[in-house]
Structure formats: C-alpha cells, structure tokens
Amino acid sequence: MAGSCSGNCSSCSQKCGDEEKKLQATLGKIKKKIVVMSGKGGVGKSTVAVNLASALALAGFKVGLLDVDIHGPSVPQMLNLQNTGVMMDGDLILPQEIGSLKVVSLGFMIDDPDGAIIWRGPMKIGVIKQFLSEVAWGELDYLVIDSPPGTGDEPLTVCQLLNDAEAVIVTTPQQVAANDVAKSLNFCKQINMKVLGLVENMSGFVCPHCNEVVEIFPGNAGEELAEKFGVELLAKIPLDPAVAHGGDAGTPFIQRFAKTVPGRIFNDMVEKLFGVSDGLSTF
Template sequence: MSECSHNCETCGENCSERQNPADFIEKPHELSSIKKVIGVVSGKGGVGKSLVTSLLAVLMKRREYNTAIIDADITGPSIPKAFGITGKAGGDETGIYPVRSKTGIEIMSINLLLENDTDPVVWRGPIIAGVVKQFWTDVIWNDVDFMFVDMPPGTGDVPLTVFQSIPLDGIIVVASPQELVSMVVEKAVKMAKMMNIPILGLVENMSYVQCPDCAKKINIFGESHIEQIAREFDLKVLAKLPLTPHLASICDSGVVELFEGDWMDGAADVIENLE
C-alpha cells in the first residue's frame, strides 16, 4: 500500500484507496480520557440534529455518565445556546478547557471562542475541518464516558474529517418525514458505510404533531419514509420526536437540560449498551 507525501484533504485527489483509513485517526489530548464517541449526522440542514445531540447528552448525564459534546457545526453552532452557556472557554499552555453546563456536561463550540456569539465564521472548508480536529486533539476532556459530536449537515469537508480523524464508535442519522429527505438520508447512510463507521440507527424529528385534546397523532409532513429506509439498510429506528412547542421553547430558553419526555429513551439504551 503506497503512502502519500502531501495533505490529502486539500490535494483534490482520491487517495483513500491507497491509504489505510486508520492512518488518519488523530490521538486526543494526552490528558484527555474519552471512552465512547458518537457522531450525530444528517443529510441536510434544519432537521434537528443539534436537538437530538443535546437530548442524548442530557439523557446519558441523567443516567450518571460523564458526557461531553463537540459542536462541529462551525458555521452554525447552536449547542451553547441550547444549554444557556454565555461564558467563554479558557486555556493555557497545556491545552483548551471545555465549558461545563449547569449539570456538568462538557461542551466545546466555536461560539465559546469567539468574542461575540453573532460573529460570522467566514472560513474555507479545510480551515473549518482543522478547527474541528483541534477540538479533539487540543481540548482537555476529563474522564468522558460518552462524547457526542454534533456534525454539520451533508457529506462535505467537516463530516469527512470527523469520520477520518476521530475514532467514532457509531453514528446516529437524523431525518425529517418529508419524501425528499429519504434521498439525502441515503446519502448520509452510504457515506458512513463507505467509511466503515457503524450506524447505530435513525432518529426522525418533527415526526408528528399530537393533538392536545384527543392525543391523535397528525402527520403534518405526510407519511413518513423512515421505516422504509431503515428496512432497506437493515437499520433500527431509534426514536420519533414530535413537533412540539416544549422542545423548541427549552432550546430557545437555554434550558434543554430540563426537558421532559421519553421519546429518546430507546436511543439512549442503544448507546448505553455499546460494547
């Protein structure tokens, strides 16, 4: 197997066939301790990937595991807002220290490093991918049982860098019920399979609206295709999240750690039983 003598992320050539994927894996900071890493991905934006990431981290924390989140969506970070974090990350010559949420979840996001939360990140793909890699290599993560990586949508530079650089124990694919989404979900699933990343299952967000009077479930986006996709790729549907003002409100108010509901319990069970 031949080796490349250049930066494969920027050369524009397909070098993956000539190198072992394990060659790209980066080691975390020497003072970090991380047991399991789960990526949360989507084929398109706006489907609730950050919400799913937040809920999973909160659930695992409630089960008394040490949890952490890497907000890898550099150009659209939303994790700090969902957790009500307004402070900034610190560091010294040893490394960068993540910020802890109210319940002790360790979080690193570009918004914790910018002077103002609303400052835009106008960077090219390789630079953004490099920052995400630094969140893994330069941040000191303390005794983490489960780390969740909230990835940007699609199959571009950053997801590819995460798949290649961080030793993921599995990914969860988030989707919405629209028919068009079935195509983009397949793209995300096929990318994970190409990279030999285990797929833990699918989560459908905005799956239905429940009538507050009669409890009837209404499919406002039409019939779901998530079960069909799951069967096609032999995957599990881990959860179906409703479109509810409760979830939107707690994220907008920065109190996602107070959420109530058992929708994601099945997904948390799968993660907890990872070997």
C-alpha cells in the same frame, strides 16, 4: 477511513508526530464516540445531540458534547452558554461544564453572534483537530459530536480522526429529507462507520388538547430508509412546543420536559441504545 494507530508511538515505524500523539492521548481517555449527523439541514440534529448528551449526563455518565457545526453553532444557545468565552489551562482549552457534561463549541469564541464564519476547508479541519486534541476533555464515558448537514469537510474530518466512532442519523418524514439523508447513510457505508440507527424527528404533532400524535407531514422517510439500508429506526419523535421552548430557553427538553410525549420517546431510545434509565432530573 483514516489509518488506525495503536497509540504506542515507540513501536510505530513511521513515528507519530506531536499532533498525532496529543490526539491519541486525548481519544484514549474516551470510551465511546457518537456522531449525530444528517444529509439534510433543519431536521433537528442539534436537538438530538444536545438531548442525547444531556440524557447520558443525567444518568451519571461523564459526557462530552462537541459542536463541529462551524458555520451555524447552535449548542451554546440550546444549553444557555452564550457569551461564555474560552478559558485555557496552559495549552489546553477548558470545556464549559454543566455538572458531568463538558461542552465545546466555536460559538464560545465568537464575539458577534450574527457574524458569518467564512472559512475554507483547511481552516475548518484545523479547528476540529484542535477541538479533539487540545481540549481538556479528561476521561469520558461518551463524546457526542453535533455535526453540520451534509458529507463535507466537518463530518469527514471527525469520522477520519475518530475511526471507532458510531453514527446516529437524523431525518424528518418527507421524501425530500430522505433523498439527502440517504447520502449520509451511504457516506457511513463507504467509510465503514457503524450506524447505531435512525431518528425520525418532527414525526407528527402532539395535540395540546388530547395529547394524541397527529400526522402533519407527508412521507415515511424513517421506516423507508431503515428498510433500504438495513439499519434500526430508533425513534419517531413528534413535534411539541416544549421541545422548541427548551431549545430557546437553553434547557434540554429531556431534563425539563421528560414526561412529555417526545421526552418519553427519547428516553426510551436512550435506554434501548445504552441501557440508561430516566431516573435523574438534574445535572
């Protein structure tokens, strides 16, 4: 992990630079930081991150959602925030706001949604630092970070800058996912990052006729990884067309489809983690 900073620059023998001062000033107003990550792509990290942030906002908390998936930002689509552009207040970027949810994504700054972001590590690291220190987040109860797959520049930068952040790791049932997700769990272990737990996404399929969950993918990655690494399996979320529809329509399923099987399971997980009930239905 990166070296810790008390935030009291006047007593620091090394003297923090302006960038460090801005970062510490911003982070000092954020009570809890949660990084949603996975070693495997396509497991539903963005779905989990968007709905986790939305559930907390629906419960009345002040929440930020930061999309650091530089090469494939999905958050704007999932919250119907495409083509919104970026507003500035002096030197600070203003997040897009949906009620008490503040959102920042590189996707807000891209004119061509099909354009490729071809950046090397230093540029990506610089953008992530800017998103943390030069955004008008204000006071937040939670900052949820949607991280790209793997253990490369983006998640490493976030975790080093947010040295008190905690992780939610997402997998799917298959062994091929477990192999890669294990790397994320080892990543957290090596940098001394607390893991709140695992989410097994796409865990079965909700039958549209009987509403029962039918297993369709082989494997039991969530339980196996939880046992191997000594972390909690927070939830097994089944496939449901409502989840996909919500993402495509720009409406979090936790808001519009809270009474579906995935909605109830997700709400139970959020309540278990944060003591949050699903009593609210709008931002």
